[in-house]
Amino acid sequence: MMYVAACMLMAGVCMGTDWTFDAESELIPRAQWAEQLSLALLPAYSLAPDPTPDLSQCVQLLEEFANNSATLSNCLVSMARPVRLCQHCYKEYAQLKATMSKIGNPIIQNSTVTCSTILLRSDRVQVIVELNDFFDKLWSDSKCDNCLEKNGTGVSHNTSEFMNSFDSLIQCFNNTMKEPPISSEGNISRVCQICNETYQRLNTMYNGLEKKTGLCIDLEDAMNSTRKLWSKTFNCTLPCTDTVPVIAVSAFILFLPIVFYLSSFLHSEQKKRKLILPKRFKSAASVANIQDKRN
Template identity: 65%
Template sequence: MMNVSGALSVCLLVCAACLGMGWQSVDPQSLDDSLMARSVWAEQLSLSLLPPYSLSPDHQLDPNVCIQLLHEFANNSADLSNCLASMAWPVRVCQHCYKEYAQLQDTWKTIRKPVQNTSTLTCATTLLRSDRVHVIVALYDFFEEVWTDSKCERCVNDTVVLDSTVEFMKLFDELMECFNSTEGPAVPGQHGNLSKVCQICNGSYKSLNDKYTELEHGDGLCIDLEDAMNSTRSLWSGVFNCTLPCTDTVPVIAVSAFILFLPVVFYLSSFLHSEQKKRKLIFPKRLKSNANLAHIQDKTN
């Protein structure tokens, strides 16, 4: 079996011969254009001729397997990039790009796991750590960062959109349909909550807002739902000038009145308590006259 140094020597000789033959047959004006293509071809040829660094022929890694995985990763990255850019506004990346993300994850796991029925040979060393920049690792980390920052795992899993997300988007679509169907020319004297949009769509907006609050407390919000609710609130309050009536008005008023009445109760009770003390200190006139009569009788005796 040819060792590594021998294979490397043969590889270099073949590459030099091929390049030399190319220089003899190439026009000097197009030499610069063809050098790059031939150098790339020579590099690929040299890598294919080099045997794996293993002493056993049964534990050799087929380079075609890693090249195929590299192409799959490139295609998955292109599909996911196209989906993320297309769904950037309005933001729907989690609901429409989860399949592309799952395919990228599957290819990434395949690159890192052993191949060809072995327990040690993987394409990770060749594809992920062979260059100084670590292009594939950096690209994968970018997609992971976008997906994590978007909190897409709260709205979708690997295969399907969660029911809570579907329910929220259904309420959102119903509200948008209500906005589009009831919006019309402004009526004099009817603006704000008196307008047609605010009166007809009030129930739909309240249902959507309640569902959003429920998902917010249950950590069920992703970037898709947050963007949808932000745009809805902007339309509701900024464009249509509507407000959502507070259902806790009576309890709030009662508590506020009780707090405001507390100082009155305090000062009134203090006043009554002080008047009662004054009455205890003043002697009645009858008791005072009896005391004087007793004093006179003592002097006569």
């Protein structure tokens, strides 16, 4: 009987009958009323053993995911140039992942009922799933975990130390450019001379992090921009202190083939002489013997 009554109520909605919702006879939209009625009928006639998730909690999680997505998107775009998204957007990313975890967690204790069926897998496009995968891929491609603590709750000490050195070098660039340039040594400017030690220290630190823990997009972008400024903008081609030994070794290596062929040539000539001398001696001895016989 309850099923028949439900069907009659649904038929009345479809036929345009105005059904009231509460005691004050306030009408609600037919589509919304029909949706609520159909969802209310699911627990009684569904074959699933678990009850239907509380829609209010699922809607609340949906709004929370929307707010987290908007906040994270705004942070990522704001930190896109210069790239600092790993250092400044890790909190927003953690909040988004926490919301996704809530969607997959049971609503009722000791139950398997979750909002994931309604919010994640209920349509063909799967908007929430696609957005979550997009943020995960962007975070993974940026290698942000290399610049954060293991639990992802803060920036690592190595990253902070590198960025402090980077800021010091940029400050050195800015302060030195205010002074008049000098060109006593070719194209070497004042920036190259004064900031050389800071630049070399930053470059050494970068190479060490690359071998030790890996790099994130923040550090890679910072170092690439620094090297571009150093080589192209300031044209810093400082002479290498090991130039003389390098030239000496190179000249020695280039001279080795000449020594080899020359020694081979002299050695071959010496062998020829050793082979010819006995023949001369033999011919001279034979001539002497002939002369003695004639005599």
